[in-house]
Amino acid sequence: MNSVPCPSFTTKLLIDGCLVEGEGRAESIHDPSSGKVIAQVREASMEQIEQAIAAAGRAQATWSRTTPQQRSTVLLDIASLIQERASSLARIESLNCGKPLHQALNDDLNAAIDVFRFFAGAVRCQYGQLSAEYVPGYTSMVQRAPLGVVASIAPWNYPLMMAAWKIAPALAAGNTLVFKPSEHTPLSVLELATHLEGMLPAGCLNIVCGGGENVGSLLARHPDIRMISLTGDIVTGQKVLKEAINSLKRTHLELGGKAPVIVCDDADLELVVEGITRHGYYNAGQDCTAACRIYAQSGIHDRLVRRLGDAVSRLRFAQRNDRDNDIGPLISLRQRDRVASFVERALTEPHVERITGAAIPSGSGFFYQPTLLAGCLQSDEIVQREVFGPVVTVTRFDEISQALDWSNDTEYGLASSVWTTNMDKAMHLASRLEYGCTWINSHFMLATEMPHGGLKRSGYGKELSSDSLQDYSVVRHIMARHARLD
Known part of the structure; x- marks a missing residue:
């Protein structure tokens, strides 16, 4: 490449x-x-x-x-x-x-x-x-x-x-x-x-x-x-x-992490497709904050799956001209085979639908096709476990409370995102998501001034920000008695 x-x-x-x-x-x-x-x-x-x-x-x-x-x-x-x-x-x-x-x-x-x-x-x-x-x-x-x-x-x-x-x-x-x-x-x-x-x-x-x-x-x-x-x-x-x-x-x-992406019926579909195509597959999905676990509300679900599948299928990799590539390979043969095995097991479930990808391409290198799977259930292994590859799943939900419960029903707690044009709804969900970071109508954006770190089994301690300086130092109390001047 x-x-x-x-x-x-x-x-x-x-x-x-x-x-x-x-x-x-x-x-x-x-x-x-x-x-x-x-x-x-x-x-x-x-x-x-x-x-x-x-x-x-x-x-x-x-x-x-x-x-x-x-x-x-x-x-x-x-x-x-x-x-x-x-x-x-x-x-x-x-x-x-x-x-x-x-x-x-x-x-x-x-x-x-x-x-x-x-x-x-x-x-x-x-x-x-x-x-x-x-x-x-x-x-x-x-x-x-x-x-x-x-x-x-x-x-x-x-x-x-x-x-x-x-x-x-x-x-x-x-x-x-x-x-x-x-x-x-x-x-x-x-x-x-x-x-x-x-x-x-x-x-x-x-x-x-x-x-x-x-x-x-x-x-x-x-x-x-x-x-x-x-x-x-x-x-x-x-x-x-x-x-x-x-x-x-x-x-x-x-x-x-295993970042949930809650897409509400009133979300800006174009913005969602653009965001997930980039931030679900960036670095070939080898990122703890990747937008990999989509919960799509029933009213937008079908359109999202169709549009996102089209966009993901156009992601470029293994091109001779490096500037033409959107994503690279996985880090090793072992990691590629691990990702492939997750997808293979998922596709044995009758309810899981392959929208695009799900295969090892021909040629050299440790590439895996950008993959989108729909019809996934909350209990599926591929929804629950971190794949760490270019694989995104979509699960349909009806009520917001259901998406919130599913998002928090995991051992991970690093990153999440909410997509809606209703800011009251967005803030309601963000305040209840059990994650170190929640983005609204975006995903994966980091600022060096802001702390980055997880909850639950995603760990503890903060990278970036002045909070990180505190993690790398210890507080000491020094107490000085005054001299008597009388």
């Missing part, structure tokens, strides 16, 4: 300010668009992970004493670095993830730059409780202090953007980091690391590669890690919690 030439890749880890080859087993890195191996990255050994944690601990003593202004300057420098190298970083991101180059450049890279710039400003504008005499003769002050060494584990669907989400607030709050990219998609972050020399003191940011069973597990249980931040699925989150419990470290978890 990618028509740009394949660049050479950096495969070295960043430990204590030095670029070093991993000492563990080699992981093959694929281009999902072709299925070809494009690089080999060696996993960090246990000794190297210990070195990275120790380096972060040493750096913490100095970095935690820097001023907000000093940390802000560093974050702005990193943002400028990403902007200067956006084209090459986007090319690597596109090849490693398979996503269209124009999306990697215009969406992912721009978002990463904005996140670093936001936290550069946010750390200089923190607010808290007023210092005052709450006890006669004593002045109380509240201080937000760094946690210490933070370990972050990022997913493969937005490698560089998720790195920004985790690195920027942690550094801004005065912590040091050991960062683990997904073993499937480390290349853009490793490339960025090669240009950080001189921007950060040695040990402030360490980047180690490897799988969850080895590298991730050690980070989660290590007693010198004060907090672990993970974006992943529920099973991985449960493993991290079990590993973290002995050291009582803080955990910060974003664990997937």
Whole structure:
């Protein structure tokens, strides 16, 4: 799919300010668009992970004493670095993830730059409780202090953007980091690391590669890690919690979703079709907030299914000219086969109707046809479980209360949306949906200034916004007794 030439890749880890080859087993890195191996990255050994944690601990003593202004300057420098190298970083991101180059450049890279710039400003504008005499003769002050060494584990669907989400607030709050990219998609972050020399003191940011069973597990249980931040699925989150419990470290978890999309009879049909076509299938549906679970009211249901099916069938993928692609492939053969198996099982149900897609296309790469299934029931597996692929289901409802109950009848609680021209109805539904975010007449729109995170088994803790800074810091009370002057 990618028509740009394949660049050479950096495969070295960043430990204590030095670029070093991993000492563990080699992981093959694929281009999902072709299925070809494009690089080999060696996993960090246990000794190297210990070195990275120790380096972060040493750096913490100095970095935690820097001023907000000093940390802000560093974050702005990193943002400028990403902007200067956006084209090459986007090319690597596109090849490693398979996503269209124009999306990697215009969406992912721009978002990463904005996140670093936001936290550069946010750390200089923190607010808290007023210092005052709450006890006669004593002045109380509240201080937000760094946690210490933070370990972050990022997913493969937005490698560089998720790195920004985790690195920027942690550094801004005065912590040091050991960062683990997904073993499937480390290349853009490793490339960025090669240009950080001189921007950060040695040990402030360490980047180690490897799988969850080895590298991730050690980070989660290590007693010198004060907090672990993970974006992943529920099973991985449960493993991290079990590993973290002995050291009582803080955990910060974003664990997937199954976003309900409530479409009322009075919704703007054209707007709905446009929104779901884009945000149900963006990044090949590999997004925890994807608009994948539609509840359509009876009066609009048939028209929506027909119009949406036409639009989805026109989504372009695997085109020779990368700019012609709307979506890319799935990240791996395993993930494509997993998505295909969900659809195959769903189509064995007599009430499920294939509107479009539902097949593996011919040719190379890990592509799956954009798929729309109608007639789905609330109890169906494909409605209840996260597919994480270009698959959207439609379920008919009659009464608004029914759609609300079905939307909340799930273990997930990350994102949702409501589509109606009646704002009273929209606010009524939004206030009762049990999700970290609810969009009205839109979906998937994020603002760096606003918090992003889930409820229920979608996890806890917030990415983005000043709330994220609070998650990466601890409140301390300092109380000073007044001298007696009489």
